[in-house]
Amino acid sequence: MIITNKLNLPAGFVKAVSTEKHNAPGSLSATTLIQGVKQIILTDRHWDVLTDDVSDRIWAIFGSAVHSLMESEGENNFTEQEMPYQVGGITVTGKIDNYDMKHGLIDDYKTASVNKVKFRNFDDWYLQGMIYAWLLWKNGFKAKRCRFITLLKDHSKTDALRDSQYPKDPVYIYAFPVTPQGLFKIGIYIKDKVEEFKRCSALDDDAIPPCAPDERWEHPPKYAVMKSGVKRAVRLFDIQEEADQLAVSKGNGHYVEVRKGESVRCRSYCLCRRFCNFYRENAVPVIEAATEKAAA
Secondary structure, three states: OEEEOOOOOOHHHHHHHOOOOOOOOOEEEHHHHOOOHHHHHHHHHOHHHOEEEHHHHHHHHHHHHHHHHHOOOOOOEEEEEEEEEEEOOEEEEEEEEEEEOOOOEEEEEEEEOHHHHHOOOOHHHHHHHHHHHHHHHHOOOOOOEEEEEEEEOOOOHHHHHHOOOOOOOOEEEEEEEOOHHHHHHHHHHHHHHHHHHHHHOOOOHHHOOOOOOOOOOEEOOEEEEEEOOOOOOOEEEOOHHHHHHHHHHHOOOEEEEEEOOEEHHHHHOOOOHHHOHHHHHHHHHHHHHHHHHHHO
């Protein structure tokens, strides 16, 4: 990967955010498995020419610092321990931040934005935690509970007082139990993902199916009931028919404006997007349309 430095930040910043390939040949990590297969393969294929700027990777420094502070083992704990297991000829791995053997407790340390908590956007953490639990189980360890201890990097005490949905503290804990049913389901998820990865690895870039909507962090389209001469929407709908009905009932210059959805991960967080035909054919036009509208 090529790390650029458009702000000419000190060499220490560049060194701190530089990174190697996340996966060794023939292996997939837990955090990689929860990505879309197209993103996994394109990132690996084009790694040497992918680019990212130091300024866009600064939060990685905070994440590394948090992990360094937490690397202290208790009597029954181990930290940063990698758990491997072979699935269909691929080594699935997970590096667990902290594991309490006595209580079967998995801890993972995160930095995140407040919005992740406000919107309860924890699906990726659940998958990651359950993959860790499954790997522990396969290696002969028990796992009863997963806990994600999160430092909210943009927390505001003022907003916490004003907004009932806002997290009250700058540290948030997302936790869930590990159940037999959960382990069974995640085992199927891992096997299916590995098989899809193996099948798609033989395909050309454009032939690989696009990542699933949840893997792209897709925001679906919205349908805004508008009134002529008024910039703000009367009401937003997820279903066009409902918006059409309200516009007709309102009459008097009311109409429906379609606000296209977008894939947030494609737009802002996928480094291999310029090699992805789905991004070129779908995400780019949406962004350009939004830019043109804003400029107008």
